[in-house]
Amino acid sequence: MAFLKEVRFNWSRVEEEGSYPFNIPALRNMQSISMDRNVVFLVGENGTGKSTFLEALAKSCGFSTISGGRNHPLVDHRGDFSLADIITLSWLPKVEKGFFLRAESFFNFANYLDDLAEEYGGSVYLPYGGKSLLRQSHGESFLSLFNNSFFRKGIYLLDEPEAALSPQRQLAFLRIIWELESTGNAQFIIATHSPILLAYPNSIIYSFADEGIKQMTYQETEHYQLTRDFLNNPGLFLNKLLQ
Numbered sequence: 001m002a003f004l005k006e007v008r009f010n011w012s013r014v015e016e017e018g019s020y021p022f023n024i025p026a027l028r029n030m031q032s033i034s035m036d037r038n039v040v041f042l043v044g045e046n047g048t049g050k051s052t053f054l055e056a057l058a059k060s061c062g063f064s065t066i067s068g069g070r071n072h073p074l075v076d077h078r079g080d081f082s083l084a085d086i087i088t089l090s091w092l093p094k095v096e097k098g099f100f101l102r103a104e105s106f107f108n109f110a111n112y113l114d115d116l117a118e119e120y121g122g123s124v125y126l127p128y129g130g131k132s133l134l135r136q137s138h139g140e141s142f143l144s145l146f147n148n149s150f151f152r153k154g155i156y157l158l159d160e161p162e163a164a165l166s167p168q169r170q171l172a173f174l175r176i177i178w179e180l181e182s183t184g185n186a187q188f189i190i191a192t193h194s195p196i197l198l199a200y201p202n203s204i205i206y207s208f209a210d211e212g213i214k215q216m217t218y219q220e221t222e223h224y225q226l227t228r229d230f231l232n233n234p235g236l237f238l239n240k241l242l243q
């Protein structure tokens with residue numbers, strides 16, 4: 001269910017326009033972004049601002065900005081989440097639960113769970129597949145999290161969840177998304193470079209670029225077109241590329 005309906009930018013609150021994160025071209029001209037769909041994808045070239053936007057959403061939701069939900073007091077002291085100070089989230093209905101997954105700092109979250117387990121015992125691992133996430137492969141730990149923790153009614157903000165997943169596991173992950181969103185229990189906002197994940201039906205796809213953020217179809221994304229052209233004829237593609 002689309003709990004989060006819209007994100008509005010209050011640019012008048014910005015004091016230093018020329019510096020990060022307020023200088024990101026894709027975001028600078030946006031007044032609002034509709035989120036009114038169970039599954040919303042953020043795509044675009046590296047460095048166009050997808051993670052910055054997702055982290056600001058996570059902070060505004062009260063989630064850990066390293067990875068985690070509301071009950072995980074993990075603070076990223078190096079990050080700059082000031083974009084969260086100028087966005088307003090419109091909810092209907094408001095949900096408190098959910099999770100922010102940042103693939104690159106998931107290790108810190110797994111470490112944090114191990115520290116908790118040392119103090120409170122192995123039951124800490126129950127929502128994460130019953131054992132330390134560090135004793136599972138990267139991909140297994142992601143799927144353990146998705147399978148065991150993502151069952152509550154909530155909003156799930158995922159930054160490149162495909163990072164650890166094989167193509168087969170990406171398909172398994174699409175099935176998890178479907179089971180949760182089609183029963184009205186979840187909204188997913190996912191930054192991704194995966195042409196497999198992007199194929200999920202009935203989503204909104206937002207493409208981040210210097211000109212702004214534009215909604216497009218799956219077939220219009222560069223991820224789809226480039227992957228299709230490559231797979232149609234890898235030899236020809238590489239011949240041109242490597243000449």
Ligand SMILES: Nc1ncnc2c1ncn2[C@@H]1O[C@H](COP(=O)(O)OP(=O)(O)OP(=O)(O)O)[C@@H](O)[C@H]1O
Pocket residue numbers: 020024044045046047048049050051052053078079080208
């Ligand atoms: N803490 C920071 N301080 C200054 N600039 C930053 C900071 N974090 C990111 N940037 C810059 O902001 C821009 C957007 O970065 P961001 O990580 O949001 O991009 P992205 O679209 O998620 O990229 P990718 O697809 O590579 O993950 C980039 O130019 C990046 O160099």
